[in-house]
Amino acid sequence: MLPAGDKSGAGGMNKIVKKRVLIPDRVSEMTIEAPLIASKAKPGNFAVLRLTEKGERIPLTIADADPELGHILIVYLVMGKTTAFLDTLGEGDSILDLCGPLGRPTRIKKQGTVVCVGGGTGIAAMHHIAKGNFKAGNKVVSVIGARSKDLLLFKPELEKISHSVLVSTDDGSLGHKGMVTEVLEKYLQNDPEVREVIGVGPVPMMRAVARVTEPFGVRTLVSLNSIMVDGMGMCGSCRVTVDGKNLFACVEGPEFEASKVDFDELMMRLNAFKAQEQISMELFKQRKQS
């Protein structure tokens, strides 16, 4: 057995006060009581969670924080064992270990028009950044995409803080039929005032964002999701190549200048534990059935 700390957690019991299913069996959001983290969390920060004594540590973005109520919001996509287990928890349950805020926050300053691009679950993480830009007095243009209309997250929330919300779906059920980066490209062609683009989503989307913005010469940031263990600079699992340098995404990121990122390497490294992840998930399903 490991020496146990006092599990008072970071300032509370990490109780789940609200759970909202966004896409059944795939994506949900949880509001968690974590006053200390809520008081410190800034857009771009993430937290590391561990759910059981035998569990893995996984990073999730802090999608929103309410310092007054002492709440943080997380949004997760069920990918494998840990997120599937998280999905079995509900209101009143607690997160065993919750550590944060981690990572460097987004550098937000008043500068004019900022385009926030979000794909899939990345829209949730992007939401906090968009909100920060809105509060700083920037004109926020949100560009969001998903496979179909039902899978578009956070559209109403974004509408409240964005000058406009542009939408794309793969099947054309809402907005532009096609990729989110096509919408982004068109917007950049029509608005020369854009100061910054921030992209959060699957790696192929972030790579496409980098390609699209390059000819416009507009500062572009992406939030990288490399595999993490501690989330605080002690293992090097999260290392990414940016501008030829080996950087730790958890402490020097997770946001980096898009044009400098080696996306191929990131994609490759995300597959490092595929075989073991499948074993874990299979065992979890078997146990859930029996």
Added chain:
Amino acid sequence: MKKKGKSKVRPRTPMSMLDPKERAKMFSEVALGYNLKEAIAEARRCLQCKKPSCIKGCPVDVDCKSFIRMVAENDLHGAFTKIKETNSLPAICGRVCPQENQCEMVCKLCPTGHPIAIGRLERFVADNYYASTSCEEETGSGVCIPIDENLKVAAIGSGPSSLTLAGFLAARGVKVSVFEALHAPGGVLVYGIPEFRLPKSVVQREIESLKNLQVDFLCNYVGGMTVSIDDLFHQGYKAVFIGVGAGLPKFMNLPGENLIGIYSANEYLTRVNLMHGYRFPEYDTPVPPGKNVVVIGGGNVAMDAARTALRLGAGNVKVVYRRTKGEMPARLEELEHALEEGVELEILCTPVSFHGDEQGVLQKVVMQRMELLEADESGRKKPVPLEGDFFELEADLVIMAVGTGSNMVLTQTTPELKLNKRGYILADAQSGETSMDMVFAGGDIVTGAATVVEAMGAGRRAAKEILRRLKA
């Protein structure tokens, strides 16, 4: 250590070990420790010198001579109390301290080749006298000072420096809270040093004994992120000690270093020790499998990683080091244990590039032979590559154990804290005082990667200074 076999001195009492073939497959502790008879026999060899040198060799001033005498007299309670007067983590020190460079090196019997096995005796006493812990054992005074809830001190990080500080202050009535960023306290003792060398139950016992002294352990608190040093003073802490270690693993910036299959020793050992990955899939955290394992480096960390890989089923494990066996920083004992278990050593070579398949999975390492130039002013022989002399090692797992640097999480969010050029905290060598008022620092975050007992020494000195200031 020179061996003069002809002296009449009785040799050191040997300690039983698990059989190398057996133990290379499991995580049980390798060195089994003395029994009472062996311990007394060993203690009786002590000369009880008038001017003992052993005490001076110990960074935390353990009165070796006296506790050894008590062991010889079968007074284990006395011996334990004596050790605890200055050393709050004897069961750990007895296992992981490099005694051969400290107390045992300066022992009057050392020239005979048979210094008193002070480390083994310390471990024996600690393991065998641990019925309960009280202020008496912590202070050696028999007086239990009640904790003053208003006299609060915070320690950031829970490695040996902070644990020692906490023990010293709590035994003197100070309320100590230890803030740890990970989900379990202990620092390197828990996430780095493997079970087969330092069982986690031993660390647990030391932490429980601190809890008995009303030390609070608050996990998942990242100093500088969850809570800042200013926050701590606002919450009423009178002093803050920083013992966050030197946990940032270094890489070599070689081509192919980010292929799948290349890990820092910190990541590998953390997955195995802290996350219990060796029991995957019962525990969720996977450990990278390896049949042909290459460990790069020559220190204790490299030995721990190599021996761990063997236990996880590697077919062959090579430690590659750019100098020769004589220059290796690892403890001789750890190197010998590793070799007995089947770890191979490849000296005078260094990796130059890593190569993988289309999926980015590591296949082989290209190595270059080195030679040693004569020692320069620094006294260390300098390794230089031999032009054109390359060879290949087949490998599916490479573990980089080439050192660590300062972790920036706390320091970059606390700009008032002055650092040296290498990013370590500037602190007074005696008092541990930093550039911030009532903020002290010690251990690896001040010295760079060093040893458990040196971190403890720093914690103890800072604790003394803090106590002096609090009482002033």
